[in-house]
Amino acid sequence: MKDYYKIGEISEMYDMSRDSLIYYEKIGIIKPTRDNNGYRLYSISDIWRLNLIKELKSLGFSFKMIKEYLENRDLDSTNKLLEDGITLLDDQILRLLKQKENMRKRMESIDKTASSPNLNSIELTYLKERKGLILNGEVKRDEDFDLLIQKLQKNYNNKFNILGNNNLGSVFKMNSLEKGITTDYESVFCLLKDNETEYNIIFEEGYYVTLIYSGDYTNNKEHIKNMFDFIEENKLIVAGNPMEIYRIDIHETENKNEFITEIQIPIKC
Structure with missing residues (x-):
């Protein structure tokens, strides 16, 4: 040697x-x-x-x-190091258990959304107040949405996840919708849990005309037209910009037929 x-x-x-x-x-x-x-x-x-x-x-x-x-x-410092190691491992175990539970909840969210029974049905729904994080910015392509969502995550220290999160969405530009354009958005958002203390927007409680559809986002043109027809037929009044929530999207599947999107239009009653 x-x-x-x-x-x-x-x-x-x-x-x-x-x-x-x-x-x-x-x-x-x-x-x-x-x-x-x-x-x-x-x-x-x-x-x-x-x-x-x-x-x-x-x-x-x-x-x-x-x-x-x-x-x-020495022996004392070795024992102290090993005690510190046990504390480190306990912290890692707790963190891993939280990650495991988080993944299980994401799976449950995907399964529940994928099996939604109310596809393509226009409904007048009462929604309670919802807290959220929102970031203004022009969105015309999927890449624009992902870029703004990344900025929103960074601004709030990764408070929310993306994979399995069925509460990410965009707010439509109303003046574009009035021209029949359904691909222009003015902001992106993430809905949060009721007990969250850090948020920058509250989506007011009240009635919304809602519709959940499957397939490519390009299908929204027909669905939005039908929703506005429903609003007119029932003599309802639009109270704000419609929004689109991506319950299942490109982050969970590349198969556009598996996409599930919800449109919500706030109504004044």
């Missing part, structure tokens, strides 16, 4: 990049010497340190914790 190893040998031995080894040296958790040509030489002492660093990293310890431990090691 050799007394010293070069960086290439250590990199291969630990399946670790040279950049990682240089970073370890930079933060002071290993300290290789140099030969006459300036090449790094790793000693047997560096080997046991790397063994320990590799194991501690796999257990989830930060480089700061690893460095502090390597600079002051």
Whole structure:
């Protein structure tokens, strides 16, 4: 067994990049010497340190914790490190359980939406007050919607998810609808839970003419026309801009036949 190893040998031995080894040296958790040509030489002492660093990293310890431990090691500090490790694992387990529950709820949301029995039926529905996050911006293409949703997420520290979220939507431009244009929107939004404390819009409670349809978004032209015909026939008054909520969209499926969209038009009664 050799007394010293070069960086290439250590990199291969630990399946670790040279950049990682240089970073370890930079933060002071290993300290290789140099030969006459300036090449790094790793000693047997560096080997046991790397063994320990590799194991501690796999257990989830930060480089700061690893460095502090390597600079002051005895039985007491080892037991303290392991106690801290248990706390870290407990936190990770709790976080993973929350993620698991979140994924289960997303699956339930997708399944419930996909099996909706009221497709293509125009209804006058009473909806309670809803909190939401909204961002104004012109939307004419799917890419515009996704860009604005990303900005909305960033503005509110990723408060909401996208995959399996059936509460994302857009608000139509009323003047475009009056011209028969159903592809122009003025804002994007995400509806939130009732107990949320951080929001920037409240969609008022009241009556809405609603319709849920399946298939490509281009189908909305016919559906919106039928909804406005329903409003006129029943002598109802539109109270605000219609909105479109994407219950199942491109984020869940590439098959446009599986898309499910809800249109809501607020009504003054």
